[in-house]
Amino acid sequence: MRASREPGPPTDGVRSRWRRRVAGLRAGLLRLRGTAEERFPVITRLTSHLIAVNLLDSATRLAAQAFLTAVPLLFLVAAFAPQGVRNQIVTSVHDVLGISGAADQQLKQVYQADPATLQQSTGVVSALMVLLSATACSRAMxxxxxxxxxxxxxxxxxAAWRWPVWIAVWMAVxxxxGPLRDGFGVGTWLGLPLLLAVEVGVWWWTQHLLLAARVPWLPLLPGAVLxxxxxxxxxxxAKLYVPTALNRSLDRYGSLGAVFTVLSWLIALCVVVALCITAGAVIAREPAVSRRLGSPDQPNSLET
Structure with missing residues (x-):
């Protein structure tokens, strides 16, 4: 009886073929990268810039600070703002998120409560602490x-005085x-372009304010528009996703489910903000655009 032969190690020919394939694949990827850098320099520069900015980390921190700022301010406005302002905020939240059902009832429960009762539970010292802590969102931005x-x-x-100013302006926005989206009663045909113009102006001003006017106005425009x-x-x-997801979370998990849904949506918004502002900075420093906008030179390294 012949002894069964154990399978031996790969031959030198097989190894050399795999080495050639790996080397060919690597060379192909390098050629593809070189072609992309030659044909689409903006995309490659944006990719490297996003890595340097650490997009997801910056966006997640901003979303967390925005959530921690929004919830206390929600109760602070309900306690101290006039009834007309409170009603306007409820209307605006409806128009932006389209909330209904259980989420709508909880919002109205806060904003239709007796202001005197809320003021007693909040207090002046607590209100001041909320306003001071709200600047953490400004610092993250x-x-x-x-x-x-x-x-x-x-x-x-x-920079210190700029933080509360930014929060105050965004609360007003x-x-x-609600009125902006409705065109102040004229209709959506006016409201949508009006809202877009206001958003461009606010994000343009946001960058100029928080950068302490160290970048001229014109280079900040691409990021504001994006x-x-x-x-x-x-x-x-948001009107298609948030109401259903929010009510489902409230029904299944209570208030903790609503927290998860709102925070998830905030993270998505902040990722978009971080991506657009970073893309705007890259576009503004492109040679053809930079000459027209007067963009500042790009430093050699990122300092924070």
Missing amino acids: QRLCQRAWLMPSAGARV IALQ TAVALTALTVI
Whole structure:
């Protein structure tokens, strides 16, 4: 009886064939990369810039700070704002997110409560602490803008007053979302372009303010336009996704489910904001665009 032969190691010919295939694949990928860099330099520069900015980390931090800012401010406005302002915020939230059902009832429960009762539970000291802590969201947005433009941090004395101003302006913009979308009663045909124009203006101003005016106005325009267009489109999608997801989470998991849904949506919004502002900075520094906008030179390294 013949002894069975054990399968031996791969022959030298098989090994050499695999080496040639791997080398050929690597060479093909390098050629593809070189072609992409030659034909689409903006895309390759944007990709490397997004890696340097650490997009997901910046967006997640911004979303967390926005959530931690929004919830206390929700109760603060309900406690101290006039009834007309509170009603306007409810209307704006309806127009932006299209909430209904259980989520709508919870929102109205907060904003239709007795202000005196809310003021007793909130207190002046708590209100001041909420306002001070709200600047953490401003600082997160400032870090995002600085990373996008590869700029060092501005000194606290220069930047500190800008944080509460940014929060105050954005609270006013959020409260006016309803009238803007309706064109102040004229109709959606006027409201949508008006809303887009306001969004461009606010994001343009946001970058200029939080960068401490270290970048001229014109180079900031591409990022403002990209962000405004993307967020306007996302608010349309929000009406299709957020109400159903929010009510389902409330029914299944209670308030914790609503927290998860809102935070997930905020992360998506902040990823879009981070991507658009960073893309705007890259576009503004393209040679052809930079000559027209007067963009500042790109530093050699990212400082934070």
